[in-house]
Amino acid sequence: MDNAAMPDPENVPVRIEVTDGASIPDPKDPRIITAWSISLFGAILTLVLLCFCIPDRYVPIVKKLPEGIWITFQVTVFSIIFTIPLGCMVGLGRLSRFRPLNLLVSTYVEVIRGIPLLVQLFYIYYGMSKLLNVPAKVAAVVSLTFCYGAYMGEVFRAGISAIPKGQTEAARSLGFNRVQTMWYIILPQAWRTILPPVGNECIALLKDTSLISILAVPDLLRVAREHASTSFHYFETYTVVAIFFLIITLILSKCVSIMELRLSHYDRR
Amino acid sequence: MFRSCLLALAILCMGACVALAAPMKVTVAHDATWPPMEFMDDSRNLVGYSIDYIDAVAKEAGFEVEHQNIAWDGIFAGLAGKKYDVIASSVTITEERAKVMDFTTPYYEVRQALIVPKSVDVAGIEDMKGKRLGAQIGTTGFMAIKKVDGINALTFDEIGLAMEALSTGRLDGVVCDDPVATNYILENADYAAKMKVALIIPTDEPEYYGFAVAKDRKELLELLNKGIAAVKEKGIEDELRKKWMGPK
Numbered sequence: 001m002d003n004a005a006m007p008d009p010e011n012v013p014v015r016i017e018v019t020d021g022a023s024i025p026d027p028k029d030p031r032i033i034t035a036w037s038i039s040l041f042g043a044i045l046t047l048v049l050l051c052f053c054i055p056d057r058y059v060p061i062v063k064k065l066p067e068g069i070w071i072t073f074q075v076t077v078f079s080i081i082f083t084i085p086l087g088c089m090v091g092l093g094r095l096s097r098f099r100p101l102n103l104l105v106s107t108y109v110e111v112i113r114g115i116p117l118l119v120q121l122f123y124i125y126y127g128m129s130k131l132l133n134v135p136a137k138v139a140a141v142v143s144l145t146f147c148y149g150a151y152m153g154e155v156f157r158a159g160i161s162a163i164p165k166g167q168t169e170a171a172r173s174l175g176f177n178r179v180q181t182m183w184y185i186i187l188p189q190a191w192r193t194i195l196p197p198v199g200n201e202c203i204a205l206l207k208d209t210s211l212i213s214i215l216a217v218p219d220l221l222r223v224a225r226e227h228a229s230t231s232f233h234y235f236e237t238y239t240v241v242a243i244f245f246l247i248i249t250l251i252l253s254k255c256v257s258i259m260e261l262r263l264s265h266y267d268r269r
Numbered sequence: 270m271f272r273s274c275l276l277a278l279a280i281l282c283m284g285a286c287v288a289l290a291a292p293m294k295v296t297v298a299h300d301a302t303w304p305p306m307e308f309m310d311d312s313r314n315l316v317g318y319s320i321d322y323i324d325a326v327a328k329e330a331g332f333e334v335e336h337q338n339i340a341w342d343g344i345f346a347g348l349a350g351k352k353y354d355v356i357a358s359s360v361t362i363t364e365e366r367a368k369v370m371d372f373t374t375p376y377y378e379v380r381q382a383l384i385v386p387k388s389v390d391v392a393g394i395e396d397m398k399g400k401r402l403g404a405q406i407g408t409t410g411f412m413a414i415k416k417v418d419g420i421n422a423l424t425f426d427e428i429g430l431a432m433e434a435l436s437t438g439r440l441d442g443v444v445c446d447d448p449v450a451t452n453y454i455l456e457n458a459d460y461a462a463k464m465k466v467a468l469i470i471p472t473d474e475p476e477y478y479g480f481a482v483a484k485d486r487k488e489l490l491e492l493l494n495k496g497i498a499a500v501k502e503k504g505i506e507d508e509l510r511k512k513w514m515g516p517k
Binding site for chain 2: 126129130133135136214216218222225226228229230231232234
């Protein structure tokens with residue numbers, strides 16, 4: 001029976017790491033032909049070929065969609081701007097030793113993560129319209145920020161708690177107070193670990209902005225649906241929408257990958 | 270002699286088989302968010318004028334109907350994809366639509382109504398320039414708004430969502446088919462207190478609802494037209510109109 005208390009190295013359950021976002025290309029991969037480049041150039045080539053071969057169907061769609069991309073872009077950028085500080089605060093709150101704050105933040109994360117984003121959007125825009133009468137775009141940014149703040153908080157929490165305890169101990173013994181330790185020692189180091197998953201969440205957020213089309217916000221998907229519903233070119237329209245989203249997420253994932261490379265400059269080899 | 274008798278018998282049998290075979294089953298799609306034309310009642314049954322009408326047509330023309338509730342946004346794609354045979358969902362016959370699908374003879378005449386908050390006075394649709402007008406995506410109401418330059422046209426998945434947005438002040442008006450507009454105002458006390466049907470948008474030609482079928486279904490189209498003619502002749506149409514739209 002004593003064996004049960006002793007962890008047997010062969011019986012330790014295997015843990016796998018899987019994220020739901022887009023995969024970030026490995027910044028140190030020197031090859032030119034990768035899944036990323038095939039997808040990107042494949043998407044661009046398909047789009048160009050379609051516009052070239054069947055211009056009367058595809059060109060009007062491609063001309064119409066940029067106004068939707070602009071809205072999608074606005075909502076994404078504003079949501080990310082508000083989400084990252086919120087996520088940082090949530091992450092710190094989750095690690096706080098002040099129990100009421102910790103409980104409050106943990107409950108927020110628990111509640112938000114248990115409700116589908118689509119339901120949250122309906123809730124904030126239509127459900128709470130009597131209390132909080134905001135324009136559709138604001139409602140979209142608020143919902144996305146609240147939703148992704150919870151997910152981002154978990155990323156920050158994991159990143160901060162991954163920094164070895166010795167760092168805190170060293171900083172405290174050098175005379176840093178707790179806030180200074182967090183701000184000057186822990187967070188700059190944690191940021192490196194956090195960046196790829198944060199980038200991943202941002203890309204996931206961009207993809208989820210397609211849900212805001214239910215609020216009559218003329219985003220990429222809504223503009224496309226309006227076009228499809230009057231022209232009846234469903235296949236063509238949704239093909240172009242898929243390609244647009246793919247190109248945007250691929251470019252973003254490359255940006256995250258480049259940022260990761262620059263931040264990993266100080267990593268011990 | 271025996272052989273020809275046998276042949277005659279065989280032909281007779283085949284004829285009888287066809288006659289005795291179960292009546293043809295036709296699947297019909299509705300977007301049940303358009304009261305009083307087609308909607309869900311409290312016990313989640315598909316009801317409304319279009320539903321009763323197609324049932325009456327089926328009875329007259331001798332086929333069986335299977336109703337399906339389909340979201341409006343993809344309803345025409347589903348017809349092209351052969352997911353169902355007929356759309357009976359207040360589809361206005363338009364030139365663009367008639368290019369990609371066939372329509373039966375009209376079964377209802379409809380116009381576009383503009384709903385605005387009670388406090389607002391509107392003389393014509395042109396007064397709404399620079400304002401936010403809502404409609405359901407892909408409807409003739411949306412096309413009517415789009416025709417006027419300078420209106421900020423917003424589309425909703427369901428007309429009910431547009432009405433709600435209007436009632437909470439996020440829209441300056443909603444455009445939809447007149448029976449639907451009247452129904453929303455009459456049936457909902459909250460809306461009746463806040464909103465009114467300001468005007469009917471004048472058009473050169475009246476709009477008509479028709480049942481839509483795929484381009485290659487001529488025999489089904491003929492069958493439906495036969496049924497519609499019978500329904501009109503027997504006065505069933507007038508009864509249905511009284512039932513759902515009330516006496517004029």
